[in-house]
Amino acid sequence: MNAVPMGNESATRITPGNALRPEDIALEVRTGLAKPTEDVAEYALRLGDDGLILAQRLGHWISRGPELEEDVALGNIALDQLGHARSFLTYAGGAWDKTEDDLAYFRREHEFRSAAIFEQPNGDFAATIARQFIVSYYQFELYRRLTESSDATLAAIAAKAVKEVDYHRDHSAQWVLRLAGGTEESRTRMIQGLKQMWPYVAELFQDDELTTRLAETGAAVEPSSLKADFDRLTGEILAEAELEVPDGPAAPGGGRHGRHSENLGYLLAEMQVLAREHPGASW
Amino acid sequence: MEANAPHNADRQAADSQAKDRQDADGQANFDRVIAEDSRIEPKDWMPDAYRKTLLRQISQHAHSEIIGMQPEANWISRAPSLKRKAILMAKVQDEAGHGLYLYSAAETLGQTRDKMMADLIAGKARYSSIFNYPALTWADMGAIGWLVDGAAICNQVPLCRASYGPYGRAMVRVCKEESFHQRQGFEILLELAHGTPEQKHLAQDAVNRWYAPALMMFGPPDDDSPNSRQSMAWNIKRFSNDELRSRFVGMMVEQVRVLGLTLPDSEIRFNEDTKKWEHGPLDWNEFHEVLAGRGPCNAQRLERRREAHDDGAWVREAAAAYAAKQSLKTKEYAA
Amino acid sequence: MNESKGPEATTDRNAWGLWEVFVRSSRGLSHVHAGSLHAPDAAMALRNARDLYTRRNEGVSIWVVPADAIAASDPDSKGSFFESPQGKDYRHATYYTKSEGVKHL
Numbered sequence: 001m002n003a004v005p006m007g008n009e010s011a012t013r014i015t016p017g018n019a020l021r022p023e024d025i026a027l028e029v030r031t032g033l034a035k036p037t038e039d040v041a042e043y044a045l046r047l048g049d050d051g052l053i054l055a056q057r058l059g060h061w062i063s064r065g066p067e068l069e070e071d072v073a074l075g076n077i078a079l080d081q082l083g084h085a086r087s088f089l090t091y092a093g094g095a096w097d098k099t100e101d102d103l104a105y106f107r108r109e110h111e112f113r114s115a116a117i118f119e120q121p122n123g124d125f126a127a128t129i130a131r132q133f134i135v136s137y138y139q140f141e142l143y144r145r146l147t148e149s150s151d152a153t154l155a156a157i158a159a160k161a162v163k164e165v166d167y168h169r170d171h172s173a174q175w176v177l178r179l180a181g182g183t184e185e186s187r188t189r190m191i192q193g194l195k196q197m198w199p200y201v202a203e204l205f206q207d208d209e210l211t212t213r214l215a216e217t218g219a220a221v222e223p224s225s226l227k228a229d230f231d232r233l234t235g236e237i238l239a240e241a242e243l244e245v246p247d248g249p250a251a252p253g254g255g256r257h258g259r260h261s262e263n264l265g266y267l268l269a270e271m272q273v274l275a276r277e278h279p280g281a282s283w
Numbered sequence: 284m285e286a287n288a289p290h291n292a293d294r295q296a297a298d299s300q301a302k303d304r305q306d307a308d309g310q311a312n313f314d315r316v317i318a319e320d321s322r323i324e325p326k327d328w329m330p331d332a333y334r335k336t337l338l339r340q341i342s343q344h345a346h347s348e349i350i351g352m353q354p355e356a357n358w359i360s361r362a363p364s365l366k367r368k369a370i371l372m373a374k375v376q377d378e379a380g381h382g383l384y385l386y387s388a389a390e391t392l393g394q395t396r397d398k399m400m401a402d403l404i405a406g407k408a409r410y411s412s413i414f415n416y417p418a419l420t421w422a423d424m425g426a427i428g429w430l431v432d433g434a435a436i437c438n439q440v441p442l443c444r445a446s447y448g449p450y451g452r453a454m455v456r457v458c459k460e461e462s463f464h465q466r467q468g469f470e471i472l473l474e475l476a477h478g479t480p481e482q483k484h485l486a487q488d489a490v491n492r493w494y495a496p497a498l499m500m501f502g503p504p505d506d507d508s509p510n511s512r513q514s515m516a517w518n519i520k521r522f523s524n525d526e527l528r529s530r531f532v533g534m535m536v537e538q539v540r541v542l543g544l545t546l547p548d549s550e551i552r553f554n555e556d557t558k559k560w561e562h563g564p565l566d567w568n569e570f571h572e573v574l575a576g577r578g579p580c581n582a583q584r585l586e587r588r589r590e591a592h593d594d595g596a597w598v599r600e601a602a603a604a605y606a607a608k609q610s611l612k613t614k615e616y617a618a
Numbered sequence: 619m620n621e622s623k624g625p626e627a628t629t630d631r632n633a634w635g636l637w638e639v640f641v642r643s644s645r646g647l648s649h650v651h652a653g654s655l656h657a658p659d660a661a662m663a664l665r666n667a668r669d670l671y672t673r674r675n676e677g678v679s680i681w682v683v684p685a686d687a688i689a690a691s692d693p694d695s696k697g698s699f700f701e702s703p704q705g706k707d708y709r710h711a712t713y714y715t716k717s718e719g720v721k722h723l
Binding site: 022052055056059060062063064065066067068069070071072075076078079082083085086089101104105124125177178179181182183185186189270271273274275278281282283 | 349361367587595
């Protein structure tokens with residue numbers, strides 16, 4: 001083993017080179033090797049919730065995709081997102097002595113910290129692709145920078161996630177091009193999908209006190225600092241697809257502080273129902 | 284025109300003779316390959332009945348994987364822990380993959396996947412009747428994995444040696460991937476059986492409901508399975524329905540003890556004379572009813588597949604249109 | 619990735635073409651036929667192959683080939699096509715028995 005420990009003294013799996021699993025983080029949290037500050041935990045909760053809600057949405061496509069090959073593709077993306085969510089939530093839970101499942105299944109709606117775009121309904125395939133296009137370009141810029149985080153665990157989770165999200169970017173871009181340049185119907189639907197999802201872009205890049213504090217310590221990055229690269233890279237694909245960047249008004253946001261759209265309640269009700277019927281049970 | 288007529292008749296006769304000779308050569312070669320327990324490959328001559336039997340079996344198998352995604356996919360959103368959610372998602376996704384491997388194998392016999400899918404959606408094709416039962420509780424995810432995938436694996440392992448090359452190769456891949464499916468089901472039941480009394484009750488209830496349908500997955504009793512003998516002669520099937528069923532019962536008897544649950548069959552016994560496991564009577568009327576489309580979920584399963592297929596039509600069309608435009612652009616550029 | 623242009627889109631407007639997939643399981647080994655899939659074009663075929671045939675770390679490189687671009691030998695001419703090598707045992711080291719047991723040979 002020639003892995004160089006990052007910030008921690010003992011041999012740890014938390015290094016950017018490792019394919020980090022949620023179980024590894026759980027172990028480090030339990031043994032006290034990794035312990036997030038209150039701020040870092042709050043921040044990890046946001047990223048974890050983003051991934052969890054998106055995975056919940058994408059999971060619905062499995063057995064309903066436009067072609068069997070796409071069932072498998074969307075399934076892979078959902079699994080990646082769920083993996084990131086589990087890692088972030090497990091780490092966040094370390095601050096409050098809670099497990100990933102405590103956080104996923106036993107928080108109430110206003111305690112979730114996901115941004116509004118993640119809970120937007122799947123709609124048709126074009127709407128799902130529009131949502132994927134936005135979130136994967138956002139997540140890529142975020143995780144790319146987060147690999148440099150002063151918090152070793154956040155950096156390690158990001159190092160695994162950024163590679164996976166890079167593929168999600170490619171998947172969504174390929175489909176934006178095909179739907180925009182396919183038939184008249186697919187182009188209309190793609191334009192509609194982007195129009196539907198674009199109001200939720202602004203929230204992703206809003207700074208607040210938490211991100212400002214964390215950016216100062218080098219643990220996190222200011223969301224606003226990702227915007228220029230996001231605009232440039234999504235702009236290139238949209239230009240190639242001969243699509244305009246939608247210019248409607250931005251949705252109000254507030255997800256980072258527990259104010260969600262009407263969609264989240266239903267999603268959580270379904271996700272949590274079984275676990276809540278059997279509190280304390282093991283599965 | 285008339286002057287040519289005798290010529291044409293001669294030609295036809297000659298053609299027909301040539302075809303007969305080819306068929307005779309082909310049959311001889313086919314018989315030799317089967318006798319040597321070697322493999323038939325897509326471009327080889329094969330008897331029409333062999334092709335038809337395989338096409339029916341492989342496409343039904345593929346349909347079963349695809350329809351079989353549904354009862355489990357319904358629980359992805361409600362999985363009670365994130366680990367279980369990830370496992371279930373991966374499993375259902377695998378089933379889509381397995382359907383794809385099998386459709387590919389069937390396509391080598393000269394049928395397009397589109398046609399097979401159209402037949403399925405039109406209700407003209409069959410699939411394993413077990414997927415027409417509802418998955419009512421989380422424990423069903425355990426019972427399906429343990430009993431249904433267990434029975435499927437029992438059936439599939441010998442199919443890895445099926446005489447048709449592409450089928451055997453698809454089954455090798457499927458079996459390799461499915462080894463985790465049965466285990467995850469077993470572990471779901473194990474957790475429940477050792478959980479709260481309520482959880483244990485869920486587990487037992489699920490085993491009670493899935494046991495008989497799982498046994499019927501091996502197909503009708505040998506006396507009532509007219510096609511089995513031919514399939515065995517062709518080295519497609521290696522063991523009879525009853526033989527596989529008996530083996531499966533033996534394995535379940537062992538495993539259910541580890542679970543701390545019981546099988547809902549008081550007549551299970553090991554026959555010392557035949558050295559085979561025996562089980563209680565199965566309701567074959569119900570089996571045939573469900574197979575004929577009159578099961579609890581037949582209509583809903585097909586409707587869901589139809590909906591996904593129809594909703595996806597514009598996407599498939601768009602991607603094909605885009606590809607056509609791109610290749611046209613490349614040609615114009617080259618010209 | 620070398621994404622050469624695929625075959626003509628299939629005649630049925632909705633149907634995606636059939637592609638054969640070859641996977642290199644690790645560096646130093648050949649690409650081996652893994653199976654087939656449907657895709658509208660080469661770029662998507664590669665991506666579908668990645669999702670379908672390398673979900674469990676099975677590969678480090680993928681080739682996709684339009685199924686109808688593969689030329690195959692005719693199985694009916696098996697006898698004559700593959701007859702020549704039969705009986706030419708002297709092409710194999712095992713033919714040379716007298717030198718058995720001689721070291722480094």
